[in-house]
Amino acid sequence: MASMMDKPSEQFSKEWNRLHSDSVKWAGAAHKFGKAVFPMWVADMDFAVPQCITDALSQRIAHPIYGYPDHDLHVQESAVRWMQQQYQWVSEPENFILVQGVLPGLFAAVRAFSRPGDGIIVMPPIYPPFFEAVEQNGRHLLSVPLLDGGNGRYHIDFAHLEKVLDKARMLLLCSPHNPVGRVWSRDELQQVVSSCRKHGVQIVVDEIHADLTHTWAVHTPLATVDPQCVLLASASKSFNIAGIGGAIAWVGESEKKSVYLAELRRSKSLGMNTFAKVACQAAWDAGASWLREMKDYLEKNALYLQSFLHQNIPAVHFRPPDFGYLAWLDLRSFGLSDAELHQRLLNAGLGLNAGLGFGQEGSGYVRLNYGTQCARLRHGLFLLQQALPS
Structure with missing residues (x-):
């Protein structure tokens, strides 16, 4: 070795x-x-x-005025091309919303599509802010722990999930799942979506690690299985630009998008800063x-x-x-x-x-x-x- x-x-x-x-x-x-x-x-x-990110940032910094960025669709168009190249997922630029980061987008989705006291499902062990997104927004945490197959490979406990779905308004899905290392298969995702639809449960998915999927696995964007989901993604993990910030949220239904945009505006979470836009676009165009x-x-x-x-x-x-x-x-x-x-x-x-x-x-x-x-x-x-x- x-x-x-x-x-x-x-x-x-x-x-x-x-x-x-x-x-x-x-x-x-x-x-x-x-x-x-x-x-x-x-x-x-x-x-x-x-280097493509360094060059793009250097070029933008060379212009010494850093005022408010425009509300154009250039970043969304880059995201569309990236998703098609990486995952054969075809979408429209208008379905992508620029947000300050995956976590601001996640917290906003919790507030937009649930009410205080509503049950929200998480699957621990899981990235700690998932707990915070539920509890700090006054929602009720419904825990459906993952099952360890005994060989370090975790699975979703679908029997447990079915038992709590009738108490839930939302499921927060981590796909791929941090920290246990799973990229969920299309079959697993389809089963999650089918169960949630039966109970009218909204899925919000964090796909920030998707671009880092290894050759022995295949990532499936949840939006290709569930067009009703809210999907959050970013170049920050895959291109090591977390300090710059910025993420995209995909919402495929126009009415749902309007509700989400209203909450993003209310919480001041809408949009990317100038340098996040430059870095994300460079990453997706040339990285x-x-x-x-x-x-x-x-x-x-x-x-x-x-x-x-x-x-x-x-x-x-x-x-x-x-x-x-x-x-x-x-x-x-x-x-x-x-x-x-x-x-x-x-x-x-x-x-x-x-x-x-x-x-x-x-x-x-x-x-x-x-x-x-x-x-x-x-x-x-x-x-x-x-x-x-x-």
Whole structure:
């Protein structure tokens, strides 16, 4: 397995010093963990963005006036072309709405299509803001935990889902699913949609990680299965521009779009800033080849991680995810409490996301970000080995 790490792509193997670049992952780690740690936590990558984004931003910055951006459809047209190229999904530019980010768009959808006290389904372990979108908006959380098939591959608990749908107004779907690493199959999505339609439940889906789907999986945009859904996507994860912001929301029904737009305006979540528009359009227009090379690098990292754990820490259970750079590591076999795991990792100087942050179902797990240079990945894994009982 070591051979696949011998000749990494030069642009992704370059180690950038991010400590003085206003990086929450690096500079903010000491505040997050209470001490200096090697950061493999928050979901951004240590790779430079593609040159097409740098060039487009530089060209825009060269014009020294940064006033309000126009309400044209250029970004939406780029999104349409991107979705067609990547997923063979054909849509109209007018169905895409520019929003400040996936989370502002998600929170706005909760307010637009449900009322205080309504039941909203989430499937933990899941990205923590899903809980916040429900509870901070005064809705009732309905938890339908995912099922672990015993081999690290999670499944939707359709029997449980059917039992709670009659109490729900909405389902918040994470597709692909962070942190467990699943890209849901078309059959699974069709079953979710069929169940929700029977009960009149609105689906809002976060597809921010979709472009990072690996070669061993196929992502299906939910809108191709459920034209009644609200779909949120962005270039931020796939092209490492989360600090710039910006996302798109797809709404296929005109009446629903009007309701959503009203809430976006009310909450001041509508639109992208000037530089987000430039970066997203450049990514979707000219970033495909960079993305392919970067995903190849991530796949090699995932397989190296799997090999290292098998050879050196076999008690850690890990299945390479279907997408991205987030490893969901099962440490339950060590018999340690979550507090003990946390302290051991801190003592070793390694910063990971605690599984409990993704719901009670994450107890005994950690999330490790391997979206970094292979040399840094090796270092982080050696720290993990030191942290855990031999």
